[in-house]
Amino acid sequence: MIDFLLNGRPRRCEASPDTSVLELLRETLGQTGTKEGCASGDCGACTVAIGEAGPDGRVRYHSANACITPAHQLNDCHLVTVEGLAQGESLHPAQAAMVDCHASQCGFCTPGIVMSLFMLYEDQQASVSPSLPLSPERLEGALGGNLCRCTGYRPIRDAALAMVDALSDYLYPRPSWLDLAIDAAAPAQDHAADAAFVQPTTLDALIEARRHDPEVPIVAGGTDLWLEVTQRLTRFERLVDVTRVAELNAIVEATLEDGREGWWIGGAVTYTRLAPLLAEHYPAFAHLLHRLGSAQVRNRGTLGGNIANASPIGDTPPVLLALGSRLWLAGPAGEGGGTTERGLPLDQFFLDYKRTALNQSQGEVIRAIFLPRPEPGRHLRIWKLSKRREDDISAVLGAFYWRLEEDLLRDVRLAFGGMAAIPKRAAAAEAALEGQPPTVASFQAARAALKQDFQPMSDVRGSAHYRELAAANLLERLRLVLIGENQPQNASDSPREVMLHAYAH
Numbered sequence: 001m002i003d004f005l006l007n008g009r010p011r012r013c014e015a016s017p018d019t020s021v022l023e024l025l026r027e028t029l030g031q032t033g034t035k036e037g038c039a040s041g042d043c044g045a046c047t048v049a050i051g052e053a054g055p056d057g058r059v060r061y062h063s064a065n066a067c068i069t070p071a072h073q074l075n076d077c078h079l080v081t082v083e084g085l086a087q088g089e090s091l092h093p094a095q096a097a098m099v100d101c102h103a104s105q106c107g108f109c110t111p112g113i114v115m116s117l118f119m120l121y122e123d124q125q126a127s128v129s130p131s132l133p134l135s136p137e138r139l140e141g142a143l144g145g146n147l148c149r150c151t152g153y154r155p156i157r158d159a160a161l162a163m164v165d166a167l168s169d170y171l172y173p174r175p176s177w178l179d180l181a182i183d184a185a186a187p188a189q190d191h192a193a194d195a196a197f198v199q200p201t202t203l204d205a206l207i208e209a210r211r212h213d214p215e216v217p218i219v220a221g222g223t224d225l226w227l228e229v230t231q232r233l234t235r236f237e238r239l240v241d242v243t244r245v246a247e248l249n250a251i252v253e254a255t256l257e258d259g260r261e262g263w264w265i266g267g268a269v270t271y272t273r274l275a276p277l278l279a280e281h282y283p284a285f286a287h288l289l290h291r292l293g294s295a296q297v298r299n300r301g302t303l304g305g306n307i308a309n310a311s312p313i314g315d316t317p318p319v320l321l322a323l324g325s326r327l328w329l330a331g332p333a334g335e336g337g338g339t340t341e342r343g344l345p346l347d348q349f350f351l352d353y354k355r356t357a358l359n360q361s362q363g364e365v366i367r368a369i370f371l372p373r374p375e376p377g378r379h380l381r382i383w384k385l386s387k388r389r390e391d392d393i394s395a396v397l398g399a400f401y402w403r404l405e406e407d408l409l410r411d412v413r414l415a416f417g418g419m420a421a422i423p424k425r426a427a428a429a430e431a432a433l434e435g436q437p438p439t440v441a442s443f444q445a446a447r448a449a450l451k452q453d454f455q456p457m458s459d460v461r462g463s464a465h466y467r468e469l470a471a472a473n474l475l476e477r478l479r480l481v482l483i484g485e486n487q488p489q490n491a492s493d494s495p496r497e498v499m500l501h502a503y504a505h
Contacts, residue, residue: 004074005051005175006031007084015071017197018229018236022046022066024074025081033082033111034066037147039230041065041223042391044146047112047296049119051078051174059174062272062299063119065145068226069300070219072197073241076180082111085118085172093170094118097163098156105150113146116295117160122172124164134164137290144390145294198240203247203330203367207339209240210363211332216240218365220268221300223293224309242268248304248367251277256326256370264328264368267304274303281373284380285319291384292316294391304366307349310356310422313394313461317423319382320346321415322399323372331364341367350422377403378411381481383474387461394418395461398474402433404482409433409442418461419454419471428452429475438482447472 002013006029013028022039025031025048037045046066051059059078085092091099094117104110120142124130139160148156198216200206209216216238219225228234242248248268255261265274271289275298278286292315293301306316307327325346333340346369349357358364374380381400386392397417403410412433414426428449436442456467 002072002074004076005078005179007080008078008173008175013071016235017070017072017239018234019071020067020226020229021048021064021069021071021074021079024071025066031081031083035108035111036067037109037112039067040227041068041293041297042145042147043109043112044116044294044296045109045112047115047146049080049115049122050074051080051180052076053180057176059176059180061119061122063116063145063296064300065223065296067230068222070197070222070226070239070241072199072239073222073243075199078175078180080115080118080172082114085114087173092118092121092172093163093166093168094121094159097159097166101155101159101162103152103155103159105148105152109146109148109150113143113148113156116142116146117163118172119295120160121163121167124167125171130167134161140390141290141295145296196238198238199244200240200242201244201246203245203339206240206242206245206248206365207330207332207363210365211337213238214332214361214363218242218308220302220305221270221297223297223301224305224311242304242365243302250368252368254370260324260372262370262372265303265371266368267308267366268302269304271298271301271303277371282323282380284382288315288319288382288384291386291390291392297391303369307346307369308356308358308366310350310354312353312420312422313397313418314423315384315394315397315417317346317350318397318399318415318417319380320369320371321423321425322380322401322413324413325372326370327366328368328370329358329364330367331359331362347425350424353421375403377405379403381478383477385470385474393461396467396470396474398471400474400478404438407437408435409438410435414446414475416454416471419456419467421457424454426450426453438479440479443475443479447475450475 002015004011013024015024022034022036025034034048035045037043047063048066049061050064051061054060085095094114098104098114198209200209217236219239220242245268248266250266251269252264254264271292275286275289303316306314327344327346327349329344330339330341344357351357379402384397385395394417399415401413412430414430416426417423429446432446432449433442450471456464458464
């Protein structure tokens, strides 16, 4: 049973564990304003807003793709759809701007675009400086997950700018936390270990659910798992949801036994929640998030899910490999009860295509990921190559972490995605650069060593030859960056990157 608010009104629905929010809206509730375009989280036609009560009791909204969001995750939430934006005869500013700027053509994508503009309006109102002009980065981030097949982007952009320029005191009505706690008894049934959709709130409850049935699929953001439902028509009779486990949502400062300082990032922490930490300490990593999916995906997708999915083209594993991250794994201790926990270097986690060191038959889960604090003198560069700039999967991704000591490269760590069956460090290329000056000869040796490290495959995103050439070119780009950074400020060439930036901004 799912208890939630739909556009401010209480709803209670029954649904199978593998029902999506989109299915619930269109097929059960008859709310057909939200459209299905791709059923894979790519086009944004099904964008909705989901409000959850924060620690202070205030309801905060985030955008999500309804087609790949589990319906049962709506428990105690406020779901806002395009039908619920207008207040009586008064349109929401996002709707009014779309009308005034003639920003709708065939109209199929319009509901999702309106909902993305709704979230942009809400975020702009809540910002520290709501009167500041809308930056290209904010606009791109808000609409990067919405496709318009009629190519009507200019009037949509105009609507966004007009809406923010005319920002008023209008505030979308927010329910209180008490309004969201519709029926405290009903969700408790869903938390039980023998329920079809289990929603534990503590690590102990999660481990008990894993002991009860260790091979039941785990769902967090659903940005990958739900494609099994929509694209392969897989049916899940049972699921364990980890998004409400307190320990898996924590970000905790810590010091490892080897003395390294950093943070344990809970396995269910979303990219959006992680972004401020990365922006402060790893700007290059934070910049990568601009190209990881869309705002809808970043609001739902989790760091733990990206690792456990073990895709060779996942965006974050190569970066974490370069940084020397570790995993904190937890699982049932056995028949006597309790929890067993262990640490594992990330570079020992990926074994083969979609195969990891996670003991899934025993119900083991990723509790947290260790993100080391940046070390003085070390530098990080990340470059992602993909067919689309936004909302696309990598063809090749390179992450490079190093320091210079007396003009020699030290502690070189090079990791790639898209070059093997797993995300992997380039050990031979690292050895070719370790202790060497950043010269043409040393990088030429490193590029040659890549052939020992990788034998990439060909697929729809690129041929093996393309990937080999692209990876070698990224190493050459790194050399040119090093040259630029080591030039004096008064040199004729400025110490900035010497090639076109691969990011949108």
